[in-house]
Amino acid sequence: MPVQGIRTVTAARNGVGAFILQCKQLDFHYCDWAGSSRGMVAFLKHQLPAFAKANPQIEIRVSPRPHKHPVIKGHYINGREKAICVRNLEPEQIFNKANLLKEASGEKLKRTKKPITSLNESVRGIWSPYHGGFKSV
Amino acid sequence: MRPSVRLLNLEVPPIQGARTLYVCSVCRHAARPRPIVTRQFLRNASNANSLTEKVRRKIWGTDNPPGLKDPYGGEGALERRFKNKGAQVIEEAETPEASQAIDAAASEDAVPASADYEPATTWDGLDRVGHLGRWSDLPPAPADVYESFQVPKKITKKELLSLAAHQAVVELCLMHKLGKPLTSICEVVEHDKLIFKMIWKTKIVPSSNGQWSEALEYPNKQAEEALVYIFKQIGAEEAAETVEATEQVEETEEPLDELTEDLDTEQSKLAFCGYQKPRDNGHLSLSLNDPATKFAFLKRFSQLTGHFFPDPAAQSITTVQEAVTYVQQIMKSKPKKLADYLAKNQQYKKAPNVKVFAKRQKRSDRDEDLGRKKLIEAELRARGLLE
Numbered sequence: 001m002p003v004q005g006i007r008t009v010t011a012a013r014n015g016v017g018a019f020i021l022q023c024k025q026l027d028f029h030y031c032d033w034a035g036s037s038r039g040m041v042a043f044l045k046h047q048l049p050a051f052a053k054a055n056p057q058i059e060i061r062v063s064p065r066p067h068k069h070p071v072i073k074g075h076y077i078n079g080r081e082k083a084i085c086v087r088n089l090e091p092e093q094i095f096n097k098a099n100l101l102k103e104a105s106g107e108k109l110k111r112t113k114k115p116i117t118s119l120n121e122s123v124r125g126i127w128s129p130y131h132g133g134f135k136s137v
Numbered sequence: 138m139r140p141s142v143r144l145l146n147l148e149v150p151p152i153q154g155a156r157t158l159y160v161c162s163v164c165r166h167a168a169r170p171r172p173i174v175t176r177q178f179l180r181n182a183s184n185a186n187s188l189t190e191k192v193r194r195k196i197w198g199t200d201n202p203p204g205l206k207d208p209y210g211g212e213g214a215l216e217r218r219f220k221n222k223g224a225q226v227i228e229e230a231e232t233p234e235a236s237q238a239i240d241a242a243a244s245e246d247a248v249p250a251s252a253d254y255e256p257a258t259t260w261d262g263l264d265r266v267g268h269l270g271r272w273s274d275l276p277p278a279p280a281d282v283y284e285s286f287q288v289p290k291k292i293t294k295k296e297l298l299s300l301a302a303h304q305a306v307v308e309l310c311l312m313h314k315l316g317k318p319l320t321s322i323c324e325v326v327e328h329d330k331l332i333f334k335m336i337w338k339t340k341i342v343p344s345s346n347g348q349w350s351e352a353l354e355y356p357n358k359q360a361e362e363a364l365v366y367i368f369k370q371i372g373a374e375e376a377a378e379t380v381e382a383t384e385q386v387e388e389t390e391e392p393l394d395e396l397t398e399d400l401d402t403e404q405s406k407l408a409f410c411g412y413q414k415p416r417d418n419g420h421l422s423l424s425l426n427d428p429a430t431k432f433a434f435l436k437r438f439s440q441l442t443g444h445f446f447p448d449p450a451a452q453s454i455t456t457v458q459e460a461v462t463y464v465q466q467i468m469k470s471k472p473k474k475l476a477d478y479l480a481k482n483q484q485y486k487k488a489p490n491v492k493v494f495a496k497r498q499k500r501s502d503r504d505e506d507l508g509r510k511k512l513i514e515a516e517l518r519a520r521g522l523l524e
Binding site: 027032033044045048049052055056057058059060061062063065066 | 476478485488495498
């Protein structure tokens with residue numbers, strides 16, 4: 001009987017396949033009457049189905065918001081919300097804004113001052129008297 | 138390469154008092170005497186003692202060489218012209234022939250000199266280029282007044298629409314009967330009350346052969362004659378003559394001056410002279426199969442009601458009734474909601490992650506979706522804040 005190797009079920013790819021999109025829901029609000037929603041209405045009519053199909057992991061809710069400017073609101077898995085007013089924008093521009101919300105992490109925007117950002121405070125770690133050379137202790 | 142001025146200027150001793158006597162190179166250069174040749178050229182060329190004159194005399198070997206005294210041909214054309222205007226022209230006897238010829242050519246188009254010329258000190262009374270005065274100061278011309286083809290306010294009542302259709306049909310029937318161009322009826326925006334009353338009383342009885350000219354049924358013989366007489370004035374003649382004709386009608390029938398004044402003030406605001414609906418609906422069944430008649434009817438109808446007919450609608454309309462119904466439908470139709478459109482859209486139906494709401498979503502709707510509305514209400518009831 002020939003020896004069989006164990007089949008691999010999952011391939012470890014250094015976590016590349018484990019990405020979870022941070023945006024979980026997008027709300028599209030429009031107004032039937034106001035002219036500032038013209039681009040939004042066109043976007044909802046023609047471009048949103050393709051956008052929804054391309055992003056099946058995002059829940060998309062479309063609802064009117066009468067006598068108000070059109071707004072896209074993103075809900076993130078960290079519990080935060082981000083809203084963008086898209087009044088008087090063209091459908092293409094609205095598509096870009098929706099993409100922006102989709103790709104956002106949900107965190108507040110921060111100014112990056114240092115070239116490297118890390119969760120570890122220091123690469124060398126916190127100094128401990130019980131580790132390393134015991135010359136001085 | 139030009140030698141350095143600083144090097145050339147050796148009068149200043151280099152060591153003693155160098156700071157106090159220092160002069161910058163530019164100033165030193167300006168202060169230096171220029172070469173004589175350069176200054177000679179800067180002199181006026183017409184000067185008798187100039188270098189060019191000296192060379193000329195030397196070349197010819199005489200103190201009075203032939204040719205122009207000034208090698209540049211004297212004054213320019215503008216200078217000559219201004220001199221002529223100034224009436225101070227002094228003809229020099231010994232002007233050379235060449236300059237005389239140039240002068241003659243220039244003086245042909247020059248303004249003849251006048252003795253009483255005084256140069257202007259202000260611009261008052263001088264010729265001006267461009268618009269005389271500001272355009273906003275000019276009184277309005279007849280062409281500036283805008284008159285709308287349609288009535289200023291669109292007619293919305295069903296009975297009034299039918300009345301407008303009746304009026305248009307009667308008018309076109311009369312134009313058919315008289316053999317006049319049909320669309321010329323649109324020149325008459327509004328009828329006099331008496332004329333309108335006669336039109337209103339006229340019935341439409343569609344004939345079996347569908348001819349518009351035979352569909353009229355007048356209230357009496359007098360009305361028929363009056364209407365025919367009035368409609369004869371429309372179209373072929375000038376507008377002014379039409380006015381005269383109407384004046385004649387007014388004179389012959391009854392003195393209407395006072396009446397019309399009252400009508401102008403009170404009833405001109407009322408559409409169709411205050412009439413509310415037609416006497417019968419016979420005009421609605423008339424057919425619009427003839428393209429010319431249809432066009433004329435739709436034009437007159439849109440003028441009277443204020444509703445335009447787009448080409449596809451005008452194409453599909455075959456009777457007067459349809460035209461009236463079309464306008465009524467337009468008024469009834471409300472703008473469509475996007476939610477209805479999206480609900481019917483197949484792409485949206487297929488998408489599992491899209492939810493379309495017809496109404497505005499509030500915070501309470503969100504609570505209901507997440508299932509916490511019951512909890513909130515229960516808590517509010519427990520605290521006595523909700524009945």
